[in-house]
Amino acid sequence: MRRLALAAVLLLGACSAGPPPSEVVPRGAADPQPAGASTVTAPPSSRPDPAPSCDATASLRPGPLPPAAQMPAGSTMERILQRGRLIAGVDQNSYLMGFRNSFTGEIEGFDVDVARQIAKAVFGDEKKVQFKVVTSAERIPMLKSGAVDVVVRTMTITCDRLEEVDFSQVYYQAGQRVLVRRNSGIGGVDGLADKRVCAAAGSTSLGAVASRAKTAVSVPNWTDCLVMLQQGQVDAISTDDTLLAGLAAQDPYTEVVGSRFTDESYGVGIPKGQQDLVRFVNGVLERMRADGTWRGIYDRWLSRLGPAPTPPAGRYRD
Structure with a gap:
């Protein structure tokens, strides 16, 4: 009976013991990054010189709409x-x-x-x-x-x-704002100076935040940013409040912080x-x-x- 009891104790110990603290993998360290993710070392630009200033939001005046299914010939x-x-x-x-x-x-x-x-x-x-x-x-x-x-x-x-x-x-x-985990302590764009921030490639958001953060990460889609935030690979996401509202709705442990800065x-x-x-x-x-x-x-x-x-x-x- 003593042998059976000793074996049971040893088995229980083997099942309950976790890995030594030195073997615990830091959150996000071993998770693969989304396909196409890359670190941005400078604010991206689509051209070597900035475009000349213009009245960007002034468009062409509309005329009367034609009836549906009756479009002008040759248009x-x-x-x-x-x-x-x-x-x-x-x-x-x-x-x-x-x-x-x-x-x-x-x-x-x-x-x-x-x-x-x-x-x-x-x-x-x-x-x-x-x-x-x-x-x-x-x-x-x-x-x-x-x-x-x-x-x-x-x-x-x-x-x-x-x-x-x-x-x-x-x-x-x-307008552009910031999305973070609720326990992050980040209150807005001014708190990003020593943080890793995610934004989508080809967006104006990436250029607006790249110079304000320690590290900016570029990904193809905004959902890729949410995955990286959840995995601890970035500290924040920054883009338009419309997009951040959609991301926050998918993860109740996140929140949109700060005021608009663009x-x-x-x-x-x-x-x-x-x-x-x-x-x-x-x-x-x-x-x-x-x-x-x-x-x-x-x-x-x-x-x-x-x-x-x-x-x-x-x-x-x-």
Whole structure:
């Protein structure tokens, strides 16, 4: 009996003993990083010299919208009508703005509903739209190649980008903030000087935060940033408050902190030189503001940010 008791004690000890403290792997140290993650050593720029200053948010004045399915002969909209569908570049990884519903398989969100309103104005049917998923870095190349008719993907209008593509008027006014774990002690952008911060490649957010943090990490999609934050590979995520709200909604142990430190004016991206489509999309956005559609889309997707603000007023350079 003594031998059996001794064996039981030894077995219990073997089962209950954990690894020595020296063998405990630090949080995040052994976790693989998302594909495409890289460290940014300097604020990224798409060109060697800064673009000349411009009135970036002044677009082309819209005329009266033609009746649906009756687009002007020879126009870009007639070509889209004849094809039978609008091709829109959107996100599928940004909850609330552009994401894939795991139950239905459909892409949904604020930006997606804006794209559907453009399709509705062309065809009279908001379902006549083909969505192409694009990353932040792919938005301009997809427009320049003609692979999409429009990009509706939290795309900030800048003078630099206006040299490569055209934009609609502003359809949403966002601002950059910071997302952290609730126990981080970080209160905003001023607390990032000795921290590791994640942002998406090709975004204005990456350039705005790279010089404010000890280390900036670039990834293809915002959900990659959330994974790195959860794994302890970065201390914070910094981007527009719209995108951070979607990330925070997916992880209750995170919070958005600090005030806005940039202004991000979202516009619909349109291939360079298609002024008729720019004016048409601006007409759609004007109508959305006037008939309450814009507010309805906001209430559906972004009400967690607070009561619906007044939609951005159209500004035109002609």
